[in-house]
Amino acid sequence: MKNNIDYYQHFAYADQHPKFKMLRVQFGWAGEGKFWALNNKIAQAEDCCLDVSKKYNRAAIASDLDFSMDELDGFLTFLLEDCELIRKCPEGKITTDIIQECFTKVMSDREKARERASRRWEKQTDTSPEKDEVSPEKVCKVKESKVNNKDLSSSADEVGADGVDFLMTKKKRKLCGKRFQSFCLFWEAFAYKKGKREAADAWYEIPSLTNGLVEQILKSAADEAAGRKKLIESGKTPKMAQGWISGYRWEDQTDVEPITEKIYPDIKGLT
Secondary structure, three states, rough: OOOOOOOOOOOOOHHHOOHHHHHHHHHHHHHHHHHHHHHHHHHHHHHOOOEEEOHHHHHHHHHHOOHHHHHHHHHHHHHHHOOOOEEEEOOOOOOOOOHHHHHHHHHHHHHHHHHHHHHHHOOOOOOOOHOOOHHHHHHOOOOOOHOOOOOOOHOOOEEEEHHEEEEEEEEOOOOEHHHHHHHHHHHHHOOOOOHHHHHHHHOOOOEEEOOHHHHHHHHHHHHHOOHHHHHOOOOOOOOOHHHHHHHOOHOOOOOOOOHHHHHHHHHHOOO
């Protein structure tokens, strides 16, 4: 599960707090801007704790914040000891209270979403080995004579022969049986109700769909849904289901520590 955050709260009146006024007395408004830029780096770090124990890590931060190495050391020490706007984590890392508060809430929401998706999947899936594999070739066939001559292209969802539910995709393919059931679970977990029939085509084209893979997809879809609101509020466009499925986004290595987070010798006052 992803162990950082894509957003955090920034209160409009934060600049009126005595800590920020003290920061501006020493570093001006540019110093406050660099503090929030530092918060952005902390938010992207593993567990939202930025490693500043290594010299090359600090060099990268100094470069991004337009500081020399000595200036960065002084800036961080001032934030830690005078303004108390940052605090230490174990192993030479730093964080801020506002980032940690948001991180705790987001991780709780992600875990709840994963649990809900897992419970829904466990209720509807058959875990017997011989039925674990579901491919388009195994999709159930519906007797056309029992659909009462309905125009299937005019409706996304129908009930076919013998009460078998299916969904007519954008390309006029019938998604039914276990693959249809798993798609419904994905659609609910992804929670972005746009382009359903296009998404169904992308789901149909997944070559080999097993119970284990569906569980992985549902967990990733729930993570995607948990961060979508703030993504939209930040002015960004969320990924639609069709592109998310076609891009195999559940395979993204979001739980692997990015290279930039492994980077960041000893800060005065921090060791």
